[in-house]
Each structure stands twice: as structure tokens, then as C-alpha cells.
Amino acid sequence: MxxxxxxxxxxxxxxxxxxxxxxxxxxxxxxxxxxxxxxxxxxxxxxxxxxxxxxxxxxxxxxxxxxxxxAVNKHFLEFFESQDTMTQKQLCIVLVMLTDYTFYKFMNDVFKEKLILGVTELHDSDLIGFIHSLQENDERITKWSDAAVIKVRDNYKHILKEAEFISETGTIRTIVRPIVNDAMEHFLQEEGLTPIYKILAGENA
Known part of the structure; x- marks a missing residue:
């Protein structure tokens, strides 16, 4: 696990x-x-x-x-090597979510919600608005400068682009719904990562 x-x-x-x-x-x-x-x-x-x-x-x-x-175990390494490029990129997203709480919250609160609702666009304002909502509830985040918030926005777009979860360019990116294969679903659930599976699959908790 x-x-x-x-x-x-x-x-x-x-x-x-x-x-x-x-x-x-x-x-x-x-x-x-x-x-x-x-x-x-x-x-x-x-x-x-x-x-x-x-x-x-x-x-x-x-x-x-x-x-x-x-943050993972030997089973993760073994599973990673057995998968195709698309699934390996999904597993890299899993690694980011396992080690960056801000990114995990973004994927859970914004990206998953768009998948559930069938919304196919990710706007810059979605990412900026997400950070601003965090700032309303955590005074430590209020210390992030506007420049830092923009860098976080651009960083997340770069991560999602490389994973092929969004289109390449533009202030409005097209969301590419991840195709989670049966092996990936089984692996994530067996390893206790069902919340992350639900993010990738766009399923309610």
C-alpha cells in the first residue's frame, strides 16, 4: 500500500x-x-x-x-515499467499529486470537477481563481505574491500539457480526458490510491 x-x-x-x-x-x-x-x-x-x-x-x-x-513502493516501479507511454505519464501525474498538496487540491477541486461536469475547457482564470480561493482560507498562502501565483498557474499548465491532459497552447486549453485502463484502475485501488483514481477518472468520491 x-x-x-x-x-x-x-x-x-x-x-x-x-x-x-x-x-x-x-x-x-x-x-x-x-x-x-x-x-x-x-x-x-x-x-x-x-x-x-x-x-x-x-x-x-x-x-x-x-x-x-x-513516496511510492517497489510495486509502483514495477507497474510503471510494464505500462505504455500514456499510462506512464498518468503515473507521473500521480507522483506529483502524492508530493505536492497544492497540485493535488487543484486536481481534486478543479480538474476532476470539470471531468465530472463534462467541461472541456481550462481557463487561466480557473487556476488563478483556485489559488485565490485557497488564500481566503489559509493566511500562509496570502503571502504568495501575484508573480508567484502566475508562476504556479503556468507551472500547472506545463505539467498538464506534458502529461497530455490539456492542449498545447492558449489561455484557454482544451481538456483531454485521461483514458484510465483497467490495469491502472486496479493498481491504484489496490495501493490505496482510490481518491487519485477518482480524480483521473472524473468520478465523484
Whole structure:
């Protein structure tokens, strides 16, 4: 079982953590080959295995990817490797939701609701409005600057675009409803991640 520790986490203003599908897949392959996260760190530092533009960017990718993979178990890694690209990208979204409470709340409160209602458009105002609604109930979030809120908005659009959950460009993005296969549904429910399954499937709790 995978524990959803994210549900007891604080809201985070993360603006640089992308989906990093290719890098996540690369890390999972290395872990499955017997490498440790420490060895992956050394490979990143010495060989730039993520082809990052700078050492600081490579370290950011590695740290975030390690955080996400530490949130799951060996069954997740095994299941990931057995799936096609579309499902692997869905699993990367799962990793983000398991480690970023703000993103999890957005997916649960906004994205899932649109899937349930059959709404096919995601507006910039949906994302900004979501952050503003959080600010009304959590004084820590009121400290986020307008520039930070915009960066969060753009970051979430980038994550959803890379996962192929929304269209590529525009202030109004077309929502691409995820196709959750039977194996994915069974895996998420067996691992105790039914709330996340319901987000991806667009089902009421």
C-alpha cells in the first residue's frame, strides 16, 4: 500500500517542478537495475544523465524526482515499467499529486470537477481563481505574491500539457480526458490510491 502522506502536508508554492516524464522513467529504470538514489545523484553530477542545462537544474530535477519516488513502493516501479507511454505519464501525474498538496487540491477541486461536469475547457482564470480561493482560507498562502501565483498557474499548465491532459497552447486549453485502463484502475485501488483514481477518472468520491 502507498500512504497518501500528502493529505497531511502544507500547501506549497512550487513553480519549477515540472512533470519530468523522461527523467522519471530514466530514474525508475536505474532503480530497477539496482542503482540507489545516491548512485543516481552521482551519475547526475558526474555525467549529466538528465542532459540539464546547468548543474543547478540537474540537481533540482534529481531532488524532485527522488522526493516523488520516495513516496511510492517497489510495486509502483514495477507497474510503471510494464505500462505504455500514456499510462506512464498518468503515473507521473500521480507522483506529483502524492508530493505536492497544492497540485493535488487543484486536481481534486478543479480538474476532476470539470471531468465530472463534462467541461472541456481550462481557463487561466480557473487556476488563478483556485489559488485565490485557497488564500481566503489559509493566511500562509496570502503571502504568495501575484508573480508567484502566475508562476504556479503556468507551472500547472506545463505539467498538464506534458502529461497530455490539456492542449498545447492558449489561455484557454482544451481538456483531454485521461483514458484510465483497467490495469491502472486496479493498481491504484489496490495501493490505496482510490481518491487519485477518482480524480483521473472524473468520478465523484
Amino acid at each position: 502507498i500512504e497518501m502522506k500528502v493529505l497531511s502536508a502544507h500547501f506549497a508554492c512550487r513553480t519549477k517542478d515540472l512533470l519530468w516524464y523522461r527523467e522519471t522513467k530514466q530514474c525508475i529504470e536505474l532503480l530497477r537495475e539496482g542503482k540507489s538514489l545516491q548512485e543516481i545523484k552521482e551519475l547526475s553530477q558526474n555525467e549529466n544523465i538528465f542532459n540539464a542545462a546547468s548543474a543547478s537544474r540537474a540537481d533540482n530535477i534529481r531532488v524532485v524526482t527522488a522526493r516523488r519516488l520516495n
